[in-house]
Amino acid sequence: MPSEYAKTLGGKLRAIRQQQGLSLHGVEEKSKGRWKAVVVGSYERGDRAVTVQKLAELADFYGVPIRELLPGSASAAAAAAAPPRLILDLEALQHLDASEAGPLTRYAATIQAQRGDYNGKVLSIRQDDMRTLAVIYDESPTTLTERFISWGVLNPEAKGDVEESEAAG
Secondary structure, X not given: XXXXXXXXXXXXXXXXXXXXXXXXXXXXXXXXXXXXXXXXXXXXXXXXXXXXXXXXXXXXXXXXXXXXXXXXXXXXXXXXXXXXXXEEEHHHHOOOOHHHHHHHHHHHHHHHHHHOOOOOOEEEEOHHHHHHHHHHHOOOHHXXXXXXXXXXXXXXXXXXXXXXXXXXX
């Protein structure tokens, strides 16, 4: 019977894997067989004890600090509890003219570096990030959101979320 600690740790492992858009088999492929799908799955369910060494290696593989995987880590719990609704399409961003999209590209790269989030496809940003970008672009968050949506780099649902945030703030 898995302990509560093992289940919580496993849940964090699963959340990180899913955040990176990886299936269990995807982990095995990306790691070139270093991490077997069945083993990672048993860690995630809490059915198998993971050593500190293996946990450190998994954290390194996922590109996250080991503390993010340990139960009791508030930042990982907060991230899992409230998924962001502003999603940047990093692949679309690469195809935009640097003269217009340069500030957004640099800002997104900074966030990726801070988070150690290099999945390369999408990046979730927060309302505060949108307000900061609005200052950089010298536009209101709503206007900038519309621009990013028209460029195809921001999910269309973001418009309502930014408007709600502006009305509340």
